[in-house]
Amino acid sequence: MDSNLLNHQIDDILESVLEDTTGDVYMVNPSWDAIEEFVTVATGFDGELPTVHMLADERTxxxxxxxxIVASNAADLIADDVLALRTLEEAPENSLLVADDAVVAIVHAGDRVGGLVTDDQEFVDAAYETYAARWEDATSFNLRTPPISRVRETLSEEIGPDAEEDFTAILESLETARGDGEGLDEVTISLLVAAKNEALLYDISKWGEDVGIASKATFSRTKTKLEDMGLLDTEKVPIDVGRPRLRLKIGDDRLREADNGQLATVAQSILN
Incomplete structure (x- = not known):
């Protein structure tokens, strides 16, 4: 590893540490941006990743x-034993990356980021032992979001390959999927995909609950909201026993005419 990593972006620093480390890494007190960047870098990493023990502020x-988008990719990393999450009670002043052969302090200076590196073995050993002990005492963070690989696989199986392709394309067109005006949430995306493929509300909501995205009730409430706003439409489909089920359809011509790359943008503009 270079003696210091100056004038780098946080993703460059993270990639350097992941490339140069073979043992476990403690990522201590990462910022919001560092957590997002780690998930992005680790998800696209070409090679064998060390196990990263992330000790972070619970609220962050x-x-x-x-x-x-971040959470489902993080869940994949957790499932692959590449990432583990625990929460910090008392955070150090800086963000740290602690490996068995180096300690990197992440320092922000305005819009610049630097990684200040020490490989003094006595200091490194002391830091490693300190954060290994803090890790053992830390509380696990329960990430309830399902892994994106399982979401895609089960969506393809339960609703159809075209629906999975549409879901993936919409996610790739978004920077965030929060449902806060900056991005659509995962339930809205799922319902739009179901409507584009004319799937039943029962099928998409059962899939969503089974895979761990949201409850059937949440899917139903979101469907009603989107229907009231004219994004979705429904038609009744009779079944042999019981009440008819609802087939979802796109309800707005602007959405019908949009391709997958535009669907999210058009939906957001209507919702906003």
């Missing part, structure tokens, strides 16, 4: 993981 973790 919750806020970052409200974004389905």
């Amino acid at each position: 973790l919750k806020d970052v993981m409200d974004d389905f």
